[in-house]
Amino acid sequence: MFGMDSFELNKIAGAVLGTLLFVMGMGILAESIFAEKKPVVAGYALPAAEPEAAAGAAPAAASEPLPVLLAKADAKKGEGLVKPCSACHSFDKGGPNKVGPNLYEVVNRPLASHAGFNYSASLKEHGSKGEKWDFAALDKFIANPKGYIQGTAMGYAGMKEADRRADVLAYLRSLADSPAPLPTP
């Protein structure tokens, strides 16, 4: 009986030793992998810095809040700035859907809600959550469509200058029977 126990003990000791060796081995392995990956880890510092870069890019936009930019925005200038948009959008009341939906009265309209247009699944999903095209949402979408609505079918790279976007928003706002009130600065 004692023999059995010592056999069991040996088995346990063996298992413990084996586990220890395994853990040590993994440690060494992990260390060597970690050491090898060091340059990669250093490389990863870049994406980590990206939010900072984005924040760094933002000051142009963040220099003045949207309501302030909107208060002095120029709808006429905006009309000139939407030329690239008109390749895909009509802006007149009752105008046709083209590659993109008609944009008359788009301000404060629920996302993906214009009749007769076949929206992407992702824009429809956002719309089904009750999101509206208020000035802030339009501003973010026009700045970076795919950044704001991942998977959108809108093939437009984005308009980087916040003051130009404000002009575009002022123009979009003017396309309504009763233009939406401007946000108070």
Ligand code: HEC
């Ligand atoms: C290459 C074609 C193309 C260009 C250029 C383009 N759009 Fe679009 N736009 C689309 C498409 C397609 C959709 C529908 C996106 C979807 O279903 O995901 C869309 C959707 C939109 C919507 C959402 C409308 C809704 O009913 O939900 C807005 C707002 C919009 N575009 C504004 C603009 C503005 C402003 C510009 C110019 C700065 C522009 N677009 C340039 C194709 C384009």
